Amino acid sequence: MYNTxxxxxxxxxxxxxxxxxxxxxxxxxxxxxxxxxxVGPIIFDSIKRYLTYVGYQVTWVVNITDVDDKLIAEASKxxxxxxxxxxxxxxxxxxxxxxxxxxxxxHFPKATEHMAEIIDFTQKLIDRGFAYEAEGDVFFDxxxxxxxxxxxxxxxxxxxxxxxxxxxxKKSSTDFALWKGAKPGxxxxxxxxxxxxxGWHIECSAMAGKILGESFDIHGGGLDLVFPHHENEVAQxxxxxxxxxxxxxxxxxxxQATGESGxxxxxxxxxxxxxxxxxxxxxxxxAQEAGKIGKSKGAxxxxxxxxxxAGETIRFFLLSTHYRRPIDFSEERIDDVEKGLDQFYRFFxxxxxxxxxxxxxxxxxxxxxxxxxxxxVDAIEQAVAEHRKKFLEAMDDDFNxxxxxxxxxxxxxxxxxxxxxxxxxxxxxxxxxxxxxLKRGASVMRELANTVGLFRSxxxxxxxxxxxxxxxxxxxxxxxxxxxxxxxxxxxFATADGIRKGLAEIGxxxxxxxxxxxxxxxx
RNA sequence: GGCGCUGUCGCCAAGUGGCUAAGGCAGCGGAUUGCAAAUCCGCCACCGUGGGUUCGACUCCCACCAGCGCCUCCA
Numbered sequence: 001m002y003n004t005x006x007x008x009x010x011x012x013x014x015x016x017x018x019x020x021x022x023x024x025x026x027x028x029x030x031x032x033x034x035x036x037x038x039v040g041p042i043i044f045d046s047i048k049r050y051l052t053y054v055g056y057q058v059t060w061v062v063n064i065t066d067v068d069d070k071l072i073a074e075a076s077k078x079x080x081x082x083x084x085x086x087x088x089x090x091x092x093x094x095x096x097x098x099x100x101x102x103x104x105x106x107h108f109p110k111a112t113e114h115m116a117e118i119i120d121f122t123q124k125l126i127d128r129g130f131a132y133e134a135e136g137d138v139f140f141d142x143x144x145x146x147x148x149x150x151x152x153x154x155x156x157x158x159x160x161x162x163x164x165x166x167x168x169x170k171k172s173s174t175d176f177a178l179w180k181g182a183k184p185g186x187x188x189x190x191x192x193x194x195x196x197x198x199g200w201h202i203e204c205s206a207m208a209g210k211i212l213g214e215s216f217d218i219h220g221g222g223l224d225l226v227f228p229h230h231e232n233e234v235a236q237x238x239x240x241x242x243x244x245x246x247x248x249x250x251x252x253x254x255x256q257a258t259g260e261s262g263x264x265x266x267x268x269x270x271x272x273x274x275x276x277x278x279x280x281x282x283x284x285x286x287a288q289e290a291g292k293i294g295k296s297k298g299a300x301x302x303x304x305x306x307x308x309x310a311g312e313t314i315r316f317f318l319l320s321t322h323y324r325r326p327i328d329f330s331e332e333r334i335d336d337v338e339k340g341l342d343q344f345y346r347f348f349x350x351x352x353x354x355x356x357x358x359x360x361x362x363x364x365x366x367x368x369x370x371x372x373x374x375x376x377v378d379a380i381e382q383a384v385a386e387h388r389k390k391f392l393e394a395m396d397d398d399f400n401x402x403x404x405x406x407x408x409x410x411x412x413x414x415x416x417x418x419x420x421x422x423x424x425x426x427x428x429x430x431x432x433x434x435x436x437x438l439k440r441g442a443s444v445m446r447e448l449a450n451t452v453g454l455f456r457s458x459x460x461x462x463x464x465x466x467x468x469x470x471x472x473x474x475x476x477x478x479x480x481x482x483x484x485x486x487x488x489x490x491x492x493f494a495t496a497d498g499i500r501k502g503l504a505e506i507g508x509x510x511x512x513x514x515x516x517x518x519x520x521x522x523x
Numbered sequence: 524g525g526c527g528c529u530g531u532c533g534c535c536a537a538g539u540g541g542c543u544a545a546g547g548c549a550g551c552g553g554a555u556u557g558c559a560a561a562u563c564c565g566c567c568a569c570c571g572u573g574g575g576u577u578c579g580a581c582u583c584c585c586a587c588c589a590g591c592g593c594c595u596c597c598a
Binding site for chain 1: 525526527528529534535536537538545546547548549555556557558559560561562563564591592593594595596597598
């Protein structure tokens with residue numbers, strides 16, 4: 001796996017044998033989550049599943065930052081208490097995770113529920129000389145940390161800023177707040193330094209330390225958090241405990257909003273070479289349109305996206321590329337991915353028609369070593385074994401879900417080909433031995449998909465399900481199909497095609513098979 | 524300006540110092556079908572540009588070009 005700290009891939013060697021502790025930076029709950037917030041959770045949900053499959057016992061923590069300047073601002077804007085805003089957005093976040101099938105997170109610590117730990121942590125840093133109080137604020141003294149900058153690869157000299165609003169009280173502009181004194185009317189907690197609230201980074205250090213220990217295995221987050229958030233976490237935690245915070249740092253690429261402004265940005269940059277200063281603002285504006293989702297004003301709430309796409313579609317979309325790579329977000333792209341996904345869903349339906357069994361509840365190996373696949377005499381089993389191997393190799397190489405999914409596609413095609421070649425579909429065909437081969441292949445598919453949290457249950461696509469489950473609709477469709485079958489029998493194809501065409505226009509697709517006609521609702 | 528990432532088929536996207544550079548979407552041809560749909564088969568890439576290292580590079584190094592991120596509170 002790739003480690004931001006060393007900038008190389010390293011083998012996973014856990015602190016405790018067989019156990020992995022993961023801390024992922026969660027959201028600051030001041031606004032509804034957008035798709036960018038789902039990237040980390042989806043990736044780490046898959047990583048946890050995979051590591052569990054490989055044989056580790058994984059503890060995964062995602063924090064909820066529910067006290068923050070932005071939250072205070074949002075609360076006053078909406079005339080609510082900070083707590084009410086936080087609760088509303090936390091609920092939104094949980095709904096989104098649920099829709100995504102992310103149910104492997106073990107702990108969701110909240111900053112406001114860990115004030116004692118945060119204050120204690122801050123006090124320790126003061127006691128050890130790494131932090132200082134100034135008029136009710138407490139700052140981390142960056143100058144005291146020799147290793148500061150090791151994660152993000154920055155030198156202190158290179159970082160000069162004006163120090164924000166608290167410049168006057170800081171020893172150095174690079175110092176950051178551990179504790180902020182409260183202004184009148186702001187939510188606050190009692191502390192040795194007066195009423196106040198925690199700074200941005202401290203809650204992660206305090207809660208990670210409490211749940212996972214002073215040192216743990218993997219710390220994750222978006223690439224944009226490397227600096228300053230993670231750098232500061234490292235600084236305060238390692239100065240406080242005198243030992244490494246996390247052994248591995250994993251950072252996911254950011255979701256980008258696509259826009260036609262890419263060219264505009266390029267042009268203004270070229271202009272900037274001539275008149276350096278003047279074009280900066282221009283460039284920034286272009287970046288807002290084409291840049292990452294987090295800064296894009298048009299970032300739709302994730303819950304809106306879920307009205308259009310199934311959670312699994314989004315998951316598949318994100319998993320289809322490598323986690324460290326930035327992804328451009330556009331609905332066309334998700335549409336494409338969804339079409340590919342349909343290939344799997346159709347196979348699962350076909351599987352049921354052929355074997356009479358449900359793919360989703362198919363028994364499969366839960367652990368890697370249990371699944372070692374010994375091919376039988378059929379050539380197809382050789383191929384299944386190879387795909388399993390390739391899939392696992394891809395996942396072993398820095399969780400390459402994109403490559404792994406490619407193998408899944410090859411696996412479906414293999415299985416489809418087998419059904420075709422052996423003519424397993426159709427009335428009266430039930431060669432038990434061949435069916436057993438199919439089942440073994442499908443169970444490998446089941447096993448592999450489980451490792452990344454895919455195809456866990458049948459998906460209802462938004463927009464395509466309207467009425468489909470309705471009993472009356474079912475009866476009507478049955479009637480249509482019978483009438484049409486009659487027409488076909490009498491070679492009255494004009495009528496038959498007319499029915500099919502008419503239904504297609506209202507989004508119902510008929511498929512004629514040797515053993516009958518099936519129907520489904522398209523989006 | 525500093526630190527870093529990326530550039531592979533029309534679009535998306537794996538991957539490798541040397542045998543056929545995955546896969547998906549789109550497209551084209553075929554099998555199948557009364558016609559479709561679905562499925563299967565086949566076709567569709569001189570790996571940003573220019574140097575260098577090497578017996579050999581798309582893969583390593585350098586330069587350049589293009590796009591992108593971070594540089595104090597965005598996952």
